[in-house]
Amino acid sequence: MVSTAPIRRGSFATSAAALALSVAAAFSYTEPASAADQPSASPRVAAEDDSIRPFHIxxxxDTLVDLRHRIAATRWPDRETVADQSQGVQEARIQALVQHWGTNYDWRKAEARLNALPMFVTTIDGVDIQFIHVKSRNPHALPLIITHGWPGSPLEIEKAIGPLTDPTAHGGRAEDAFDVVIPSMPGYGFSGKPTGVGWGPDHIARAWDVLMKRLGYKQYVSQGGDWGSVIADAMGRQAPAGLLGIHVNMPATVPPDVAKALNSGEPAPAGLSNGEKAAYQSLANLYKKGGGYAAMMVTRPQTEGYGLADSPAGQAAWMYDKFAAWTYSGGDPERSLTKDEMLDDITLYWVTNTSTSSARLYWENNNNNFNALEQRTAEISVPVAVTVFPGEIYRAPRSWTERAYPKLTYFHEVNKGGHFAAWEQPQLFTEELRAAFRPLRQYQ
Incomplete structure (x- = not known):
């Protein structure tokens, strides 16, 4: 996440159809190549399988047939009593999406695209970490690890892989090339599900450094949005040897006095600029009208998981609500993402049965991701780059960003794109990463 030794091709095939089984139990893979064929691993405190194994989905x-049967048997609630989305996802919208899911949508297309990418799995601290690893043809490419968020997945990053790894084919210069590593977080996608507590952002951040060094990279950069921003911040605080810098597109910039007012429901603090007032209002709206999902996952991830694990329509509505609210689309996510793109992500959560395990990350973290004090951004000792997208949950003002990140080296507000930046605007996202990390290439 500079070179990986040749690995014998293998198969990572499912061995059971029961939805209740965990991914670890439901999938199996062929024996990895011999230790001599594996990249060297960083020293481990305890004995662990450090091998990099090929991964195939x-x-x-039977799982897909069962999904369609469940969709056909959906019991719908009565429709909303308002003409807008203030009560949540509107019945007509979700019924159209779910009907398409149960009739015309084809998961095998997404599966084939993913299987066309170099995918692997390795075990870190007892948990299998599945990841995509695409190397540039440029031998001087900058290694980059990108972390997705919720309700996202590595599918968020898929469209940016080509522009990042092959810049000359996408309007960039050869020297802009990256080697790209995109892991699924523990409890998400095809990574393993932790069976105990402790896999919060700090633990994931340490695991990502292990992963990059296990792949042979001595120097690299880290990027993230949503949870990826939290984890990139944690990596910046930890500043492991070789981490050159981080880029985030959902920065933790809320000052303590603003966070206090938001948490108590007080009016905005006096003296805010127009941009700061707008940011405050966006956050206040989220806290009052759009934060119920997070409150549930922070406090009761297991409880909310029973319904999501059993109802495809419930899973779809739970995620579509955020696609509508967080894309740069005015509440109509189909302006930013196609139905099939959204269903690729929704189906990934369904077939891996990861609604509950992914929600536990909120329980593990249990704080306000936007709060600069709680995120301890002042402790970050590596260069920090920030891009603000107009459709983000809130537009972080430059003034707050400079206060939050003393090591800020790059700040740019762009004119399109939302919370799912790489998914919605892959070319623009790529251009931001090229510009943000360009000054760090001299230290490779």
């Missing part, structure tokens, strides 16, 4: 046909 094949969801059982």
């Amino acid at each position: 094949h969801v059982p046909d």
Whole structure:
């Protein structure tokens, strides 16, 4: 996440159709190549399988047949009593999406695209970490690890892989090339599900450094949005040897006095600029009208998981609500993402049964991700780059960003794109990463 020794091709095939089984139990893989064929691993405190094993997805046909049967048997609630989305996802919208899911949508297309990418799995601290690893043809490419968020997945980053790794084919210069590593966080996608507590952002951040060094990279950069921003911040605080810098597109910039007012429901503090007032209002709206999902996952991830694990329509509505609210689309996510793109992500959560395990990350963290004090951004000792997208949950003002990140080296507000930046605007996202990390290439 500079070179990986040749690995014998293998198969990572499903061995059971029961939805209740965990991914670890439901999937199996062929024996990895010999230790001599593996990249060297960083020293481990305890004995652990440090091998890098090929990974291949094949969801059982029975799982997909069961999904369609469940969709067909959906019991719908009565429709909303308002003409807008103030009560949540509107019935007509979610019924259209779910009907398409149960009739015309084809998961195998997404599966084939993913299987066309170099995918691997390795075990870190007892948990299998599945990841995409695409190397540039440029031998001087800058290694980059990108962390997704919720309700996202590595699918968020898929469209940016080509521009990042092959810049000359996408309007960039050869020297802008990256080697790209995109892991699924523990409890998400095809990574393993932790069976105990402790896999919060700090633990994931340390695991990502292990992963990069296990892949042979001595120097690299880190990027993230949503949870990826939290983890990139944690990596910046930890500043492991070789981490050159971080880029985030959902920065933790809320000053303590503003956070206090938000948490108590008080009016905005006096003296805010127009941009700061707008940011405050966006956050206040989230806290009052859009934060119920997070409150549930922070306090009761297991409880909310029972319904999501059992109802495809419930899973779809739970995620579509955020696609509508967080894309740069005015509440109509199909302006930013196609139905199939959204269903690729929704189906990934469904076939891996990860609604509950992914929600536990909120329980583990249990704080306000936007709060600069709680995120301890002042402790970050590596260069920090920030891009603000107009459709983000809130537009971080430059003034707050400079206060929050003393090591800020790059700040740019762009004119399109939302919370799912790489998914919505892959070319613009790529251009931001090229500009943000360009000054750090001299230290490779």
